[in-house]
Amino acid sequence: MTSFKCLSVSQPFAYLIISGKKKIELRSWNTNFRGDILIHAPLKIRKSDCRRLHVEGNLVTGAIVGKATLHDVKKYGTKREWIDDVRYHLASSVFSSKRYGFLLKNAKAFSIPIPCKGRLGLFDVQIGATGPNDVQIASDIFDEEYRTQWINHH
Template identity: 50%
Template sequence: MKCLSVSQPFAELIMAGMKSIDLRGWNTRYRGDILVHAPQKIIETECQRFGIDNPVTGVIVGRVSLVDVKRYHDMSEINDDFHLHLVQNNLERNLYGFLLEAPYRFATPIPQKGRLGLFEVRPSAPTENVIISDIMDEHHRYQYVGRH
């Protein structure tokens, strides 16, 4: 499954449904579910601004749907979407907004090292059924109940 590293507190804000656009300096053709990874990097000033203490890091915190990518042509367009991306600094580098929907927070964060860009994550052993189960949503788990 595809995964995207998002620095804290923004990974937390995505999972809370408060941030529905993630600004990026690059585009992607990928659409669909992605895992949200909180890397070791924490932006302390942003944590203070949102009142988030001791956010988890080095883990996959949940899943979200990447439904589209918005191309920004100027700063006024980025500023118009502030209430959706919540980013105050270094906006000139971010020409693309990943439009995110349906955040699902995992009950137990999954340890994972981050990488740049969208990267692939696969469970390392078949005994990790808890991880596999948590990645799948209820619809997929129960769609075949009573149909065999």
């Protein structure tokens, strides 16, 4: 089994992260973790945000839908800083209590979502812990990404 850090992000924001349209995930807490994280979409879909952001279609829930690299955290000290980054975090309310912006890059959607129950905070996921087929699915996904990385750069 392989362990990964994972972050639950409500839809449509999980979709927007893995499609590269959302570069900052707002949180009320900070983290020292830097590196690849899995993006989990919990069961809840924020319908008003789907309408506001023009996201339509069937959004996957209750599963790990992709990954991204958390490369830094930005602390928002002023309303102006927060407003300047709205195009990256896509929040609807003005200067909320979510004062930490997790800066994300290298986002990628998984072609096969991995069923998983979410948790609060940045949590550990053991890929392969939920069933025998999950190990092969996870292995295929990461092997496919590794091969694509090399093929597309030659």
